[in-house]
Amino acid sequence: MRTEIRFAGFGGQGIIRSGLMLATAACIWGDKNAVQTQSYGPESRGGSCKSEVVIADEEIDYPKVDEPDIVMIMSQEAYNKYVSTAKKGATILLDPSMVTEVESSLHLKTYNIPATKIAQKLGKTIIANVVMLGALTAITKIVTPEAMKKAVAQNVPRGTEKLNLAAFKRGYEYGRQLKG
Amino acid sequence: MNNKDLMLQHPLAKYLRQERMPHIWCEGCGNGILLNSFLEALDELQLDLDNIVVISGIGCIGRAAGYVNVDSFHTTHGRAIPFATGVKLANPQLKVVVISGDGDLFAIGGNHFIHAARRNVDIKVICANNFNYGMTGGQYGPTTPLEAWTTTTPYGNIEHPFNLVHLAAASGAVYAARWTTLQVRRLKASIKKALQKEGFSLIEVISPCPEIYDRYNKLGTAVEVMKWFKLVSEVHKAYDPAKAVITKNRIIIGEFVDIEKPSYGRLLREMTAQVKEDLEGENTK
């Protein structure tokens, strides 16, 4: 089984890091094959930014995402650009404070995760991507929360592990409630 | 007596690859004096020849590397200094000497010179400055004086020349000296000093180019150029290198910089030792 996941937003939101965390969780602690690729402009901050992950039980030949099964979106620009490329019935996770104009007619399962607000309450907007990852883990079950937590802890700056794991937990709980 | 017999009698013969003789330099060229001073310095210091590397770039003096009986490398145009940097860092036991010309070191290779001086890489640069590109037939270069005639300044040179010792001083060299090929004892003493000193050193050697530059500019025969050197050379001690410009009437010579500063290699080895020590400490915790 091959699952394609796309993360999109702008530079500085941790988009590439999010893809990396998911791929690490699947590959190192999830007993699957995983590959992460990325696309970004020359700017470190602010430019549009995309990260792609393919997770599969079998060997992964083509490493890029063609028709994503899961899309995590953190900007309006990214929504407009990528929502139409998602597979029919794909799972879309978006942050409503970043994406305000949403098309309702698409055959997609869309979940609104107020990640920026949750992150603000925890004290740092920059961890919104980890809140999103928590929700993504709960909703898609693509990796176990245990694997994901290990990947988060390994991929954040030293000394911020606790805060990031709290963000992950809040996102995970929010996602689980949404999923019902 | 043929050339070979002369060579066998030469007191510095063991420092030369005799099978490469005769050299390619013109009669009266200053390169022979420069090379001789370098070999005498080696001889007087009794350095282990197995630990000396001579590196050159392209140009007449660039052939010096091939004549010296030590490990040697003739690089591409302008790249002797970065090549020498790689050699010195890879094997710190070696004494690394760059012998090259003004065009090679300061035009095409100018950027490498200032950065090696800034880093204070422990290499010794001996520059033959003959004010032009001799090997290609006399074009102007970074040291050609204003108004001089070369084949590419047929109406006179309108570019200002570099003051090499000032450039070396400003870039961070720990030693910078200038001599003409007339002051052979002082030149040799400078080379010996640089060889024993840690850090980036420049020795500029003002050198006659009788067949090309000196002829174009009507400076006379090699002997006459040497007489001119005698007439206009002014030896100073610790003269401000910024003011040590070269004119027709005045060539300021001497040692301009002679300071102590840890070399790049030393700092690198200290850093590496510290990194290793810290890691070992962490691993045994």
Next chain:
Amino acid sequence: MAKNNKAVLTGTHFLSGDLACAEGALAAGCRFFGGYPITPATEIAERMARRLPQIGGIYIQMEDEIASIAAVIGASYAGKKAMTATSGPGFSLMQENIGLAVMTEAPLVIVDIMRGGPSTGQPTMPGQQDVMQAKWGSHGDYEIIALAPSSVQEMFDLTIECFNLAETFRVPVMLLADEIIGHMWERVEIPPSNEITIINRKKPVVPPREYHPFQPDDDLVPPMACFGEGYRFHATGLTHDEKGAPKTVSIPEQTKLVKRLCGKIRTNTDTIIQVKEVTLEDADVVVVAYGIASRAALSAVRKARTQGIKAGLLRLITIWPFPEKLVAQIAEQAKAIIVPEMNCGQLVREVERAAKTTPVSLLSKLGEEPHRPSEIVEAMRRM
């Protein structure tokens, strides 16, 4: 993970291609890196800057790529295994000294993480546009070796292979990867150090007096003394005889030297060339691909087979020397050949030359997105 005093980080890792390349170099014995920052190869320099001091190696950031390759040649001659890493613009600056490394037979490795060109082009986007430059970029006639990794694991494995080939043949060896492979993260298995094959340059067996630095053995490769070992030899970028003496006007010396420099690679192509063959036995349509394009090609060949198309893949691991004989053999049996490349058609010319009358079709791609498997399958249907 990067905090380690071991050269070989045995174990399972999740790494980017650039990082795996750096680890491969260290595992191969590389102890000198001279470089200059450039997207998308900077991560290699960053990793080396951190890791080399941990294991007693040397990292130096030079003032430009010309200086980087010059320092690497110097370090190689002083006895270290040495490497530099760059991308298109820096690779262009290195070309003259690549010729010097060829002429003086300096073993070294150059990594080029290819981005979009010409000129500054698209720094963060992939390309396979330096393939011909790798072969022909410096002036004069010469042969080099270039390998094209298509996975992060190969960024590790083939970097080691690059060093082994460089040391065996005394030639600059290039790892030609693209931005996607360089920045892609995948699992990497790093074996125990005693399971990694390491080849070191052969040393002279004669005393210094009898040593001629450019006198070859039967394999056309001369044993290599290094500076400071007492051999007191001379090397030059000028045409030279076996003793290293310049021979700037001799026709026989020019002919002998240049033919040997080319010959030491050309006569050893069978031992150098590595490819991967996938369902070629009965293939009507064969995809010849390398690097990132070969990943889509593999997927396309698998898909095509399920749709009844007899498709096969020849994945080139070695792109220089070009596996001419092999492509010619495959072309005899195949009805059509497809070459997907992220350029306007470079290696396809070599394929065409080898394939003779078999039709060869280029699938060109420029910019961010690599070939999709579906595009290659469509091309197969068209053929």
